[in-house]
Amino acid sequence: MSEARVWPAEADLDLGWMKQRGEWGMKATPSKQGLTLADIQIGSYGDPVDRSDNQTGRPRGAAARPNSYRIGGYAVVNKSEIWLENASFLYEEALQRQWSSATDVPWHTIKPLRDDIEQAQCQLATFLTEVEFVAGDVPARWISNTTPDYFEPRQCLLAQVMDESRHMDVFRKRALANGGGLMLTSGGTAGVVGSIDLARDFTEMSSRLHISGEGAVLTIFRMGELMAYNDAEKAIYRLCAQDEARHVAFGVMHMRYMHETAPERHEEIQCYLDEAERQILAGSQNPAGNQTDASEALAILLGGGKDKYDDGLNKLLAIRKRQVQEYIKRVRSTGFGARFDNGRSQLTEMLNQAAA
Amino acid sequence: MRFPSESWFNAVAEVFNGDESFQGGGGGACNTLMGAKVGDRNFLITFEGVECTGAREVKAAELEAADFYLDMAPADWRAMIQNIASNGHADLEYTLNTLDLDREQGLAHSVHGDQYREDLFFRYNQTLQYYFDASARVATEFGQ
Ligand SMILES: [Fe+2]
Ligand SMILES: [Fe+2]
Numbered sequence: 001m002s003e004a005r006v007w008p009a010e011a012d013l014d015l016g017w018m019k020q021r022g023e024w025g026m027k028a029t030p031s032k033q034g035l036t037l038a039d040i041q042i043g044s045y046g047d048p049v050d051r052s053d054n055q056t057g058r059p060r061g062a063a064a065r066p067n068s069y070r071i072g073g074y075a076v077v078n079k080s081e082i083w084l085e086n087a088s089f090l091y092e093e094a095l096q097r098q099w100s101s102a103t104d105v106p107w108h109t110i111k112p113l114r115d116d117i118e119q120a121q122c123q124l125a126t127f128l129t130e131v132e133f134v135a136g137d138v139p140a141r142w143i144s145n146t147t148p149d150y151f152e153p154r155q156c157l158l159a160q161v162m163d164e165s166r167h168m169d170v171f172r173k174r175a176l177a178n179g180g181g182l183m184l185t186s187g188g189t190a191g192v193v194g195s196i197d198l199a200r201d202f203t204e205m206s207s208r209l210h211i212s213g214e215g216a217v218l219t220i221f222r223m224g225e226l227m228a229y230n231d232a233e234k235a236i237y238r239l240c241a242q243d244e245a246r247h248v249a250f251g252v253m254h255m256r257y258m259h260e261t262a263p264e265r266h267e268e269i270q271c272y273l274d275e276a277e278r279q280i281l282a283g284s285q286n287p288a289g290n291q292t293d294a295s296e297a298l299a300i301l302l303g304g305g306k307d308k309y310d311d312g313l314n315k316l317l318a319i320r321k322r323q324v325q326e327y328i329k330r331v332r333s334t335g336f337g338a339r340f341d342n343g344r345s346q347l348t349e350m351l352n353q354a355a356a
Numbered sequence: 357m358r359f360p361s362e363s364w365f366n367a368v369a370e371v372f373n374g375d376e377s378f379q380g381g382g383g384g385a386c387n388t389l390m391g392a393k394v395g396d397r398n399f400l401i402t403f404e405g406v407e408c409t410g411a412r413e414v415k416a417a418e419l420e421a422a423d424f425y426l427d428m429a430p431a432d433w434r435a436m437i438q439n440i441a442s443n444g445h446a447d448l449e450y451t452l453n454t455l456d457l458d459r460e461q462g463l464a465h466s467v468h469g470d471q472y473r474e475d476l477f478f479r480y481n482q483t484l485q486y487y488f489d490a491s492a493r494v495a496t497e498f499g500q
Pocket of ligand 2: 135164214243244247
């Protein structure tokens with residue numbers, strides 16, 4: 001006997017939902033890159049409001065439901081707080097440029113290394129696993145704090161969390177792949193790196209995370225090719241660097257948007273940059289910075305062993321210089337570069353001293 | 357195919373476009389105008405979506421349009437291309453990123469100096485590497 005419910009013959013379907021809808025008749029056409037988020041920014045669906053009162057998780061453009069619970073408690077409800085012009089582009093790029101830490105790294109090329117080199121790789125891998133943890137946790141908190149009306153930056157940050165998750169696992173895998181293991185926790189997540197999480201404003205967070213923090217990590221990943229001892233390590237650093245460059249791009253484009261649209265916040269943002277630069281000068285959040293376990297490990301890897309520490313240290317200083325140069329150029333690209341010409345930033349002085 | 361020439365870069369593009377494996381493993385959507393400076397010869401190479409849509413020889417001043425351009429002496433280009441040909445891909449010493457790091461002033465430059473655009477060299481690095489690795493399948497002769 002069938003268990004399907006038997007409806008009385010006179011029961012009618014309630015099709016009221018069919019009349020409740022957003023703008024109708026949309027016909028998005030795929031572009032050269034497939035059907036992207038940019039291709040569906042059509043009609044009223046493409047316009048995020050300047051201020052959102054959406055606390056119910058209603059997808060942007062859908063019809064509102066009067067009896068919805070206020071599930072969100074979203075704190076970021078102003079477009080200007082989180083916006084950037086190319087979030088959907090960066091999101092699609094993230095989707096299409098994913099890689100697998102299990103199969104896209106030629107793990108078989110890792111062969112036994114000298115003890116001091118293996119220990120240094122493992123120390124660095126421990127440090128990076130720890131840092132990636134923060135880089136995933138912090139944006140995740142902001143995603144859940146942002147109204148769904150600004151889904152473009154939200155989705156970009158969601159993709160970042162996925163990237164950071166892969167970075168976390170790939171360094172953990174490296175530490176466990178070649179006779180070593182995880183080493184001493186740096187404590188960095190409780191210190192300066194952790195302070196990224198204390199930011200109460202999205203732009204403050206983004207200036208610390210995307211521009212100064214991940215900008216510095218991007219340089220480390222790129223330099224990773226100099227301290228890689230096999231194709232697997234080269235691939236790890238190269239692929240992580242690509243992801244990192246995308247996260248940095250998010251920060252640069254958000255800050256550029258703030259520069260163009262929020263003149264009343266310029267001085268406040270300059271203060272965030274003051275603070276970021278104090279940390280760059282102190283060097284403590286930065287494995288290429290002052291003496292830390294991670295910076296010693298880097299110097300050993302770059303030099304080619306404990307006995308060549310000084311060579312490694314010289315390369316490390318070159319890396320640090322490049323980190324600062326690239327940071328300065330990125331901030332200039334956002335529009336906030338006057339600080340390097342009017343004496344506000346001490347970084348230019350630091351570079352001049354290094355050159356002298 | 358003679359290097360450097362417009363037809364060499366386009367032949368590499370054809371190999372690159374014809375092999376779907378170059379779209380995975382960290383490759384994929386790539387949108388940039390890359391320049392290549394080989395001595396006094398200059399080229400612009402366009403990447404759109406998952407394709408390299410073409411290369412053309414240009415005057416030096418036109419490199420300004422590039423997001424970044426790769427600048428090496430002809431002998432260094434030759435060493436890189438020969439290394440790729442003999443391994444099937446660039447080995448440890450000849451990846452673009454390593455060549456960039458080996459040079460005091462780097463391999464990738466720009467006329468405009470905008471770091472956001474220069475960063476595309478890092479953001480798309482694997483795709484650019486795949487592109488040059490594809491040259492292993494183009495029989496190459498050297499000279500002007
Ligand atoms: Fe990361
Ligand atoms: Fe990141």
